[in-house]
Amino acid sequence: MAAVTATAAHPVTRTAESAEDLAGAPLPQIGAPQKVAPRDARELSRVFFARLAVLEEGTHEYQYARNTLIEMNLSLVRYAATRFRGRGDQMEDIVQVGTIGLIKAIDRFELSREVEFTSFAVPYIVGEIKRFFRDTSWAVHVPRRLQEARVELAKATEELRTRLGRTPTVAELSALMSLPESEVIEARKASNGYHSTSLDATLTGESGVDGEAVLADFIGQEDPGMQxxxxxxxxxxxxxxxxxxxxxxxxxxxxxxxxxxxxxxxxxxxxxxxxxxxxxxxxxxxxxxxxxx
The missing domain is CATH 1.20.140.160 (PhyR, sigma-like (SL) domain)
Incomplete structure (x- = not known):
């Protein structure tokens, strides 16, 4: 049986082995799982999945195998997250949500499926990200026409910002999107309905405000005298x-x-x-x- 090793300088070398052989093989110690190249991660993942299937859940070795699988395959999450770059959310948030999908895929994957883990995991990752957008997007109702225009606006803004090195003007966006400037402005306003801000959100640096204040402090309350x-x-x-x-x-x-x-x-x-x-x-x-x- 061939040895399985992986280091930052020398990735993985392996000969063809059955799942039974891999299940009995000792787990390689990987110091920096996130630095393992994607191709090497695919090979190493087979070893870790085989051992994970026979290890007792909750043991130190089981946790090491599971955590290493997560870290080695985070590149799948980053790859899937790039598809949602134009949605306007922080990429860090999207990656965190996608990681939940990755963990679900790891917990449900079996080598007996005879399918590459990458093919199995990506739908879980993308599905979790889409669920995140479905559950958190559009804090207020916005017509579908404006929802679609907002997505196109985000893509056009990113493209022009990269090309021009600055934030594009309404006229520049209008020319690229082949839309009247009035519709570009309307799409920008619609973007405000995508996220809501908590009334407990802290506001700092406001003129005339001593220390920190929350948004609710600046919102008027119902006055019984008005009635x-x-x-x-x-x-x-x-x-x-x-x-x-x-x-x-x-x-x-x-x-x-x-x-x-x-x-x-x-x-x-x-x-x-x-x-x-x-x-x-x-x-x-x-x-x-x-x-x-």
């Missing part, structure tokens, strides 16, 4: 249409804060009569307010 202003504006015309005595009773009760007995004494009527008059007046005003709203 009162609206109610008074609606109520005023209704009160003006009341008779003189009705308006007088309202003024004495709610402005002068007189009791019903005091109002009755001043008007020369009973307290019960004042109560019935107030009920009639307030019922009329209440119906008017409900109709107005």
């Amino acid at each position: 009162l202003v609206e109610d008074i504006s609606t109520l005023a015309p209704m009160v003006s249409k009341l008779g003189e005595r009705d308006r007088q009773i309202l003024h004495m009760r709610f402005v002068d804060e007189m009791t019903q007995a005091q109002i009755g004494e001043q008007l020369g009527i009973s307290q019960m009569h004042v109560s019935r008059l107030l009920t009639r007046i307030l019922t009329r005003l209440r119906k008017g307010m409900l109709a107005a709203n």
Whole structure:
């Protein structure tokens, strides 16, 4: 049985061996798994998968084999992530999500499938990245036309930025995308719906702000007094249409804060009569307010 070795300077040398032979072979110690060339990683992965299948989960050797497989095959994640470079998300975030797909593929792969691990893993990686975009994209509803325009805008922006060495203008983007400038501007606005910002997000460096502040500090809150202003504006015309005595009773009760007995004494009527008059007046005003709203 041929030995399997790998170092940064001398990658892997191996003769053809069966899965049974590989399962019994000792695991090579790889100091820097991420530096193993992709071609060598494919060969070494067969050895590690064969041993992983017979090792007891949770043991030190099992963890070493699994972790080494993850690190050796991270190049697959980076390769798949480049397909999503124009989506506007941080590449680091996309790679992290893709790594979850890689781990799922490693945990489910078997040498008996007689398929290259790379062919098996890439759909898992891409699927996880697509799921990430599906679950996190478009914080607000945006028409599909603008969603598609945003993707094209991101690609055009990246292309022109690389070519010009600066951020392209709307006119330059319009020429490359063969779209009116108004649609380019609209696509840019649509991009704002792609991500939402937490109200607890910290804002620093804002003028006039001492220390750190959060976004919620700069967003107005509902003022109960505004509702009162609206109610008074609606109520005023209704009160003006009341008779003189009705308006007088309202003024004495709610402005002068007189009791019903005091109002009755001043008007020369009973307290019960004042109560019935107030009920009639307030019922009329209440119906008017409900109709107005």
